[in-house]
Amino acid sequence: MIARIAAGDRAAFGALYDATSAKLHAVCLSILKDRPEAEETLQEVYLRVWQGAARYAVNGLSPMTWLITIARNRAIDRLRARGSRPIAVVNSRDPLAPDLAETLPSAEPGPEAAAIASQQRRMLADCLAQLSDPQAGAVRAVYLEGWSYADLAAREGMPINTVRSWLRRSLLRLKDCVDQ
Incomplete structure (x- = not known):
């Protein structure tokens, strides 16, 4: 499929997406712990796959390993970039502010x-x-x-x-x- 994607085959790209998107989304989500950010990262991953399929070299590693590596690296890059952004703080003295423990789903x-x-x-x-x-x-x-x-x-x-x-x-x- 990757060779066909390198040749511009959109159907092969769709088939690859269908076959791998759940696994790659799980990789992104496990690193980022934020569903919307993981979904954005997944889009970036498939954009890189589409643009870089011609650079994929069969070297004994499975194509899935290549895809997981791209997803992992993009997610880590995003995580590092996130570290430099300020985090919003909720005013705990506001009586109308919800208790964060009640509004956040468990990450466990x-x-x-x-x-x-x-x-x-x-x-x-x-x-x-x-x-x-x-x-x-x-x-x-x-x-x-x-x-x-x-x-x-x-x-x-x-x-x-x-x-x-x-x-x-x-x-x-x-x-x-x-x-x-």
Whole structure:
């Protein structure tokens, strides 16, 4: 589908959207914790897919991994940009102001989602334990804590391309572990 999108095939783009939008929306929402902002980010993701499909290279990673990476990176960029905006404060002395605890929906996952997330965290921890400590730390820093490749390269005192190769090999090992 991505190759057809690179050629300008709108039907392939629609099919890709139908097949992947729920998963990518979940990725954006899990990072941003704000539904409207996640929806805007999802639009940006598909715009990037449409514009960048020709740059997609089949390199052993699945197309879904490429799409999730785009969604994750856009959401993190938005999250970082959000950090510089002021947050509105409600006047707590206003007797007509609603109690925030009553008006905000709970951000906590339900029991089923919590059980699934717990199982996934255990599986990821087990797979990360199979990597060497420096590799596991690098994967955690970039993919779980939001570090950039450049930040990690500076921390490790390594060239950025070496860090990319190192992370790619680590992700391939993690993929093999998760697939088992």
